[in-house]
Amino acid sequence: MTTIRYGVIGCGMMGQEHLRNIALLPEAEVVAVYEPDEGMRAEAARFVPEATMVASVADLLAIEAVNCLLIASPNHMHLQQLEEIARIRPLPVLVEKPLFVDPADAPRLAELRAAYPAPIWVAMEYRYMPPVAHLIREAEAATGGVRMLTIREHRFPFLAKVNNWNRFNATSGGTLVEKCCHFFDLMRLIAGCNPVRVMASSGQAVNHLDETYNGETPDIWDNAYVIVEFESGLRAMLELCMFAEGSRYQEEISAVGPRGKIECLVPGPGRFWPSDLGEPPVPQVIVSPRHPKGPRMLDVPVDPELLEAGDHNGSTFYQHQGFVRAAQGRQDPEVSLSDGWWAVTMGMAAQESARTGKAVEIASVAHAPR
Known part of the structure; x- marks a missing residue:
């Protein structure tokens, strides 16, 4: 090999x-x-x-x-x-x-x-975080077909990067592209079809307002609500807050359908968890059927060696496992250029909606590369 x-x-x-x-x-x-x-x-x-x-x-x-x-x-x-x-x-x-x-x-x-x-x-x-991957695998069975999808990320502000490129829309693509293309990718993956309409409200309320680089104040947004409608009728919502690092969980994802609900709770990077609070929280998946009622909670722990290797709950390792197989000719890429194009396109549509205050139709956008 x-x-x-x-x-x-x-x-x-x-x-x-x-x-x-x-x-x-x-x-x-x-x-x-x-x-x-x-x-x-x-x-x-x-x-x-x-x-x-x-x-x-x-x-x-x-x-x-x-x-x-x-x-x-x-x-x-x-x-x-x-x-x-x-x-x-x-x-x-x-x-x-x-x-x-x-x-x-x-x-x-x-x-x-x-x-x-x-x-x-x-x-x-984010596709490869163990609790998120579990939700993706089980969403259809747990919900009977997802009709509503909610993704909440409450996290820390953008970290310092070389030459502060992530402080400005021109070099980062803007928050709803740079940060949130992950979530738009998850929405489209779970929906199993393409988006048709995006509505958003977003802005810069707290972060980086007192910073200046080469005479320019950062213009990167730090909060947003985004609603996306899909071809199937599924509706998805993103809630982003980048001044909420005190949260127990960084990402909370909820998928609901006629049969019930499935959620996952994902903690942020362990290196940011206050040591005086003890061990960081363990990721969870919660399945809540309508009949019989009553949530079932499942811990989805991540290998400590993988947690030590990065800030993304082991997902970077699992992603590389797949990429190695693709590079060796044993499988196709699981996240294609088309997937990447759609994730950026959805983020750009959200930013346009937030700027103009109008819904953005994207069903007529040129086809993504295949």
Whole structure:
């Protein structure tokens, strides 16, 4: 079986989480890293001391041992780096979300997919969190067909990133793209069909208002309500608050149908849990049938080694397990370019709705790349 030898593009906070999780895979290793920031490059070298540090994407692709790629650079660089890879040496790629940050870039993405000869997997870690994955598997049986879906995320503000790229819409794509494309991906996955209409209210109420970078105040939003209507008639709602880090659970997802309800409760990163409160909460799934009434609660603990390796409840590890199989030709990517396109498109529609105060119809949007 082919050993997967990663070339990694971008080793900031999320890139380093990927490095820690790749190290847990017996059939994979990191052999080369491109990270232009000196501090982040030094941190990456601590995790992968044997990897070659290079000065560009082209230099990374020139290393013959590299047979797959991870892109974990700032959001606004993802598409141009995919295009550069396509021109030079198109290898299997796991690319962090979001795929792009400018609506005008959608045709470029379609052109890339039409010509790219290797698998591209979009990193949507929330699918692979054990309690979320459990809800996805059991939603149809527990609900009798989901009719209403609610996702609540009450969490901490955006963390500091290199050059503060996540403080501004132009480089991040905006909160409802940067942060929430994960949730729009989950909505569409659970719905099993595409959205037709988005309505949103959002803004910047608390966070980053007293910060200034190069004379500019951050314009990134910190709260939102978003309602999405799907082709099937399913309605989904997102409630986001990024100044609620005191919450016991960071994500709460609820799916309801004619037979009953299924929920999952997901704690935030364990490193943020106050030590004086004891052990962090354990993820839970709750099934509440209509007949007979009475909720059934199930703990869904995550392997402590995986919790130590990252902030996403083990999902980064499980995602890499699947990507390794895809890179070896043993399966197709589970999160396609089309999935990534829809997640960004839904986020952009939500931002447009919040800006204009009007519902945004997206059924007529050009077809996603396949």
